[in-house]
Amino acid sequence: MSFDDSAGAAGPPREVRRGRLLAGPVRKSRLRRRVFAGLRLAAALAIVGGTYTAFAPGSQAQDTPKLSDAAQIGKRQYDQSCATCHGPNAQGVEGRGPSLIGVGSANVEFQVETGRMPAARPQQAQVERKQPMFTTAQAQQIGAYIQELGGGPQLPSGENLRAGGDVAEGGRLFRVNCASCHAFSANGGALSSGKFAPSLEPSTDRQIYAAMLSGPQNMPVFGDNQLTPQEKRDIIAYIQYQKHDKDPGGFGLARYGPVPEALVIFLVGMVSIMFVTIWIAGKS
Amino acid sequence: MKRRKIDIAALPAKAGAEIDDRLQVSSPLRRLFNKVFPDHWSFLLGEIALYSFVILLLTGTFLTLWFDPSMQEVTYDGTYTPLKGIEMSRAYESSLTLSFEVRGGLIMRQMHHWAALLFMAAIVAHMLRVFFTGAFRKPRELNWIIGVLLFWLGFVEGFAGYSLPDDALSGTGLRIAHAIMLSIPVVGTWVATSLFGGEFPGHEILGRLYIAHVLLVPAILLGLIAAHMGLLVKQKHTQWPGPGRTDHNVVGIRMFPGFAAKAGGFFMLVFGLVALLGGLFQINPVWLFGPYEAAVVSAASQPDWYVMFLDGSTRLMPPWEARFPLWPGHHYTLPPLFWPTVVLPGVLTMLPLFYPFIEARFTKDKRAHHLLQRPRDVPTRTALGAMAVSFYLVLLLSGANDVIAYKFHISLNAMTWAGRIGLLIVPPLAYWLTYRACLGLQQHDREVLAHGVETGIIKRLPDGRFVEVHQPLAVPDAHGHTELPYAGWVVPKKMNRLGALVPTVKGFFFPIEEPAKPAPQEERPVGAGTSREEITSSKK
Numbered sequence: 001m002s003f004d005d006s007a008g009a010a011g012p013p014r015e016v017r018r019g020r021l022l023a024g025p026v027r028k029s030r031l032r033r034r035v036f037a038g039l040r041l042a043a044a045l046a047i048v049g050g051t052y053t054a055f056a057p058g059s060q061a062q063d064t065p066k067l068s069d070a071a072q073i074g075k076r077q078y079d080q081s082c083a084t085c086h087g088p089n090a091q092g093v094e095g096r097g098p099s100l101i102g103v104g105s106a107n108v109e110f111q112v113e114t115g116r117m118p119a120a121r122p123q124q125a126q127v128e129r130k131q132p133m134f135t136t137a138q139a140q141q142i143g144a145y146i147q148e149l150g151g152g153p154q155l156p157s158g159e160n161l162r163a164g165g166d167v168a169e170g171g172r173l174f175r176v177n178c179a180s181c182h183a184f185s186a187n188g189g190a191l192s193s194g195k196f197a198p199s200l201e202p203s204t205d206r207q208i209y210a211a212m213l214s215g216p217q218n219m220p221v222f223g224d225n226q227l228t229p230q231e232k233r234d235i236i237a238y239i240q241y242q243k244h245d246k247d248p249g250g251f252g253l254a255r256y257g258p259v260p261e262a263l264v265i266f267l268v269g270m271v272s273i274m275f276v277t278i279w280i281a282g283k284s
Numbered sequence: 285m286k287r288r289k290i291d292i293a294a295l296p297a298k299a300g301a302e303i304d305d306r307l308q309v310s311s312p313l314r315r316l317f318n319k320v321f322p323d324h325w326s327f328l329l330g331e332i333a334l335y336s337f338v339i340l341l342l343t344g345t346f347l348t349l350w351f352d353p354s355m356q357e358v359t360y361d362g363t364y365t366p367l368k369g370i371e372m373s374r375a376y377e378s379s380l381t382l383s384f385e386v387r388g389g390l391i392m393r394q395m396h397h398w399a400a401l402l403f404m405a406a407i408v409a410h411m412l413r414v415f416f417t418g419a420f421r422k423p424r425e426l427n428w429i430i431g432v433l434l435f436w437l438g439f440v441e442g443f444a445g446y447s448l449p450d451d452a453l454s455g456t457g458l459r460i461a462h463a464i465m466l467s468i469p470v471v472g473t474w475v476a477t478s479l480f481g482g483e484f485p486g487h488e489i490l491g492r493l494y495i496a497h498v499l500l501v502p503a504i505l506l507g508l509i510a511a512h513m514g515l516l517v518k519q520k521h522t523q524w525p526g527p528g529r530t531d532h533n534v535v536g537i538r539m540f541p542g543f544a545a546k547a548g549g550f551f552m553l554v555f556g557l558v559a560l561l562g563g564l565f566q567i568n569p570v571w572l573f574g575p576y577e578a579a580v581v582s583a584a585s586q587p588d589w590y591v592m593f594l595d596g597s598t599r600l601m602p603p604w605e606a607r608f609p610l611w612p613g614h615h616y617t618l619p620p621l622f623w624p625t626v627v628l629p630g631v632l633t634m635l636p637l638f639y640p641f642i643e644a645r646f647t648k649d650k651r652a653h654h655l656l657q658r659p660r661d662v663p664t665r666t667a668l669g670a671m672a673v674s675f676y677l678v679l680l681l682s683g684a685n686d687v688i689a690y691k692f693h694i695s696l697n698a699m700t701w702a703g704r705i706g707l708l709i710v711p712p713l714a715y716w717l718t719y720r721a722c723l724g725l726q727q728h729d730r731e732v733l734a735h736g737v738e739t740g741i742i743k744r745l746p747d748g749r750f751v752e753v754h755q756p757l758a759v760p761d762a763h764g765h766t767e768l769p770y771a772g773w774v775v776p777k778k779m780n781r782l783g784a785l786v787p788t789v790k791g792f793f794f795p796i797e798e799p800a801k802p803a804p805q806e807e808r809p810v811g812a813g814t815s816r817e818e819i820t821s822s823k824k
Contacts, residue, residue: 167365179452180583189582190686194697196690242572252569265589270405277550
């Protein structure tokens with residue numbers, strides 16, 4: 001720096017340079033300079049302020065695109081039944097309910113349609129399926145509201161989401177991805193600390209699809225990059241096929257494998273053989 | 285032409301004579317036919333196991349005609365739609381074919397599996413009978429040992445059979461068995477590698493299990509069963525104490541025709557029951573489990589009930605890893621799996637094997653016994669047995685703890701801890717309760733022998749007290765006591781057991797014969813010289 005200082009001392013005086021830069025080649029009086037500076041400041045303030053007024057949300061300004069009709073009805077339902085825990089604009093309430101911004105309509109439809117939401121006792125190990133409070137249409141309207149609020153995964157349209165699904169491929173995918181919690185027969189299984197993977201017996205196509213897409217509660221999310229929409233349809237096709245497939249071997253024993261079989265061999269097998277034994281031992 | 289006369293009535297005797305002329309079997313056969321078997325329902329439990337084994341041989345032979353234990357990879361193209369086009373082993377494919385395409389294949393498979401469960405259940409029931417009645421005592425210790433070995437062979441045989449279809453449950457079970465082998469110190473890796481012919485699952489294991497399941501183990505089972513029954517015939521059956529029964533005789537019915545007819549009928553009934561189970565209750569639906577893939581482990585994966593207690597012990601075992609430092613920077617790790625799956629079954633084999641000798645040593649009883657003991661008369665043994673049973677039950681329930689947790693909405697962690705604590709607390713509690721119950725029952729027997737049977741008649745004494753009238757079992761002495769010795773058998777405790785009342789009809793065992801009316805007894809006045817009015821029923 002000391003070298004630069006010495007170099008600067010060799011150049012033109014400081015005032016000359018400033019004058020050229022600010023006022024151009026023509027020298028103006030001190031007064032005019034001050035008047036122009038004041039005007040420039042006023043203009044800059046006017047531009048900034050004007051822009052701000054133009055873009056800032058005013059009381060009657062429209063900040064988001066207008067909600068669709070369905071979403072508006074959904075918003076009314078939401079404000080009435082969901083806002084207590086999830087906040088008036090779905091931003092969540094600390095200690096009560098998470099934010100729903102970005103969860104998508106798939107999530108909302110799953111939770112509301114299966115009766116899990118509104119939750120009766122949110123503090124239990126997990127929110128369970130119960131009699132739904134809203135109809136399917138209402139659930140979809142609330143879903144539409146949340147969707148328009150923050151986006152997120154959406155369900156394909158239609159009730160029948162198993163159409164075009166390959167049952168065998170679905171079975172293979174089910175055993176690899178789902179059976180470890182829902183059990184091979186999709187009738188549910190225990191997880192840690194009172195949590196569980198529920199039975200898929202009452203689940204509709206849309207609910208299974210939504211669950212895979214949104215990963216409710218303890219379930220992992222199976223996004224479209226993990227299981228393609230076609231693979232999801234395969235899995236749904238398999239689950240629904242199994243539900244309606246009759247057990248070829250007699251009573252299915254809830255398709256729970258060796259545990260009910262153990263019960264049967266003792267409660268049915270051994271008990272009846274004991275009666276037979278006592279009966280035949282009395283005959284001489 | 286002269287017609288030959290055939291005397292049909294003389295045919296059997298004639299045929300018998302012809303046979304004896306050639307084979308000289310009449311003397312040994314007569315001995316066998318005249319063999320006497322005591323009659324009590326609890327002596328038939330072992331027979332259930334025997335008949336289940338026969339059913340297993342019959343149905344198993346049928347299954348071998350179609351089952352192929354090959355681990356070769358094939359693509360399924362059978363009638364079961366949800367598996368069409370899926371890659372699987374030939375073994376699994378042939379199990380599916382057997383279930384869906386072979387006529388009667390599914391019911392044969394199901395009967396085979398139910399018979400296997402019944403076989404093990406009957407073995408355990410028989411074993412408990414032998415244990416609690418002291419039938420294992422000298423001279424029958426060897427037969428007890430053979431029985432214990434039969435249980436463990438049945439265990440191995442069942443596990444091998446469970447593993448054969450190569451469904452997802454089979455594979456999961458085999459994977460656990462493989463891990464158990466690996467947990468054995470020093471030799472574990474070699475044992476596992478040599479049995480599986482390399483890494484798990486390899487290509488060998490099903491073929492090896494198959495030959496073990498259809499030839500090796502059944503042959504040993506058959507040999508041991510023959511020895512078991514040979515010893516039974518040689519040493520004669522034990523019997524309950526009772527009138528005319530001593531340590532030197534056997535009271536019962538002859539082998540032929542009485543016992544043989546009963547046994548034949550009983551076999552048919554057991555067969556019928558297994559057929560009913562096989563036809564009514566679906567068991568081991570391999571098509572739902574899917575083919576085994578290493579990545580597939582379903583929730584609620586359980587072994588069959590007789591292996592479930594080891595699954596339970598594994599689930600309860602805390603993750604205690606033992607590390608032994610060998611030299612700086614190196615140590616040997618003993619996995620926690622070793623204790624519940626290698627050490628525990630080892631103890632559970634050895635302790636029962638030597639129990640007859642342990643008990644004889646503690647009781648200093650070196651005599652031979654042919655009369656059984658009522659469990660109440662040997663409280664220590666009975667309580668020990670109850671302790672063992674409760675230990676086993678806690679493990680068995682823990683083996684199913686995820687299904688119980690799910691179905692009854694209990695936390696799985698709570699189930700595990702309940703199992704851990706229960707395993708330590710329940711057996712001593714069972715010991716104490718059983719011991720007290722035995723003493724109480726003994727005391728009641730002695731009380732009835734001394735004071736008589738409760739009649740249910742309440743008498744009011746002149747001073748206002750109420751007493752129950754007892755029916756003495758013999759003529760009482762001056763103090764109103766009867767000095768009857770305890771005979772080690774049931775003491776009558778109800779009036780109808782004494783013939784004083786019509787026998788009660790129990791449940792649906794309604795007797796075909798009308799029970800004999802009790803002999804009309806002279807009415808005796810209750811007090812001396814007091815006449816009383818008879819309280820009549822609505823008959824008049």
